Amino acid sequence: MNNxxxxxxxxxxxxxxxxxxxxxxFASQLNPTLxxxxxxxxxxxxxxxxxxxxxxxxxxxxxCVACTLSEQTIEIKISDxxxxxxxxxxxxxxxxxxxxxxxxxxxxxxxxxxFMDEISVESTLNSGTTVTMIKKINSASPSGL
Amino acid sequence: MKVSLKLKNxxxxxxxxxxxxxxxxxxxxxxxxDAIKNKGATSLIFDFSGLSFMDSSGIGVVVGRxxxxxxxxxxxxxxxxxxxxxxxxxxxxxxxxxxxxEDTEKAxxxxxxxxx
Numbered sequence: 673m674n675n676x677x678x679x680x681x682x683x684x685x686x687x688x689x690x691x692x693x694x695x696x697x698f699a700s701q702l703n704p705t706l707x708x709x710x711x712x713x714x715x716x717x718x719x720x721x722x723x724x725x726x727x728x729x730x731x732x733x734x735x736c737v738a739c740t741l742s743e744q745t746i747e748i749k750i751s752d753x754x755x756x757x758x759x760x761x762x763x764x765x766x767x768x769x770x771x772x773x774x775x776x777x778x779x780x781x782x783x784x785x786x787f788m789d790e791i792s793v794e795s796t797l798n799s800g801t802t803v804t805m806i807k808k809i810n811s812a813s814p815s816g817l
Numbered sequence: 818m819k820v821s822l823k824l825k826n827x828x829x830x831x832x833x834x835x836x837x838x839x840x841x842x843x844x845x846x847x848x849x850x851d852a853i854k855n856k857g858a859t860s861l862i863f864d865f866s867g868l869s870f871m872d873s874s875g876i877g878v879v880v881g882r883x884x885x886x887x888x889x890x891x892x893x894x895x896x897x898x899x900x901x902x903x904x905x906x907x908x909x910x911x912x913x914x915x916x917x918x919e920d921t922e923k924a925x926x927x928x929x930x931x932x933x
Contacts, residue, residue: 685840710901717872721839775881779873779909786908
């Protein structure tokens with residue numbers, strides 16, 4: 673199975689559900705288990721929430737979600753043109769949050785790292801951030817059956 | 818997101834149904850905090866049996882209320898988590914401070930008997 677899709681939407685919190693459900697529906701072409709789909713939904717939700725809360729921080733911008741299915745693997749790229757991350761390793765530290773909102777747990781990257789097989793973050797200050805996540809779908813059969 | 822509230826012996830049981838993410842988190846926070854203040858609850862049970870999705874925003878909601886309830890001298894517990902919600906709870910490390918039970922009856926019994 674080789675396929676790709678791309679979504680663009682405004683950085684509104686209503687779109688967090690839209691993004692994770694859309695990616696989940698697309699990923700289902702690889703015949704994943706329910707657990708694998710839940711992993712993908714959680715990871716997408718975290719990355720999109722980061723774009724909304726941190727990258728655009730109260731302003732409205734565009735979030736792009738691009739997915740590529742290749743054999744038994746899904747690659748998900750979530751990008752924004754927001755403020756960028758000054759210190760990526762600090763941002764990825766469990767329980768660290770750059771938000772002043774005390775409701776933020778600082779676990780977004782931890783969830784992405786735990787539920788996906790690979791994650792990389794590229795960011796340029798005042799230009800934007802791209803989070804790339806890869807997950808191998810173990811249950812997928814080559815024929816897609 | 819729907820939040821149903823019940824009060825039993827000063828224990829507020831907040832039953833959530835729907836998806837708990839950053840979008841719905843503020844609504845849950847506001848409803849639960851209002852109920853704690855207005856109903857005079859000193860302890861809190863989050864019933865997650867109706868949750869079909871949760872991400873780390875849900876952890877923020879629980880930890881925030883844990884701080885409030887602890888300041889009132891009460892206890893917080895969680896029950897009814899689905900396998901996927903349970904995995905978020907495990908990854909977060911929240912189970913080290915907040916006990917997780919099968920259902921509201923077990924959570925309530927343990928809370929009222931003070932068994933952790």
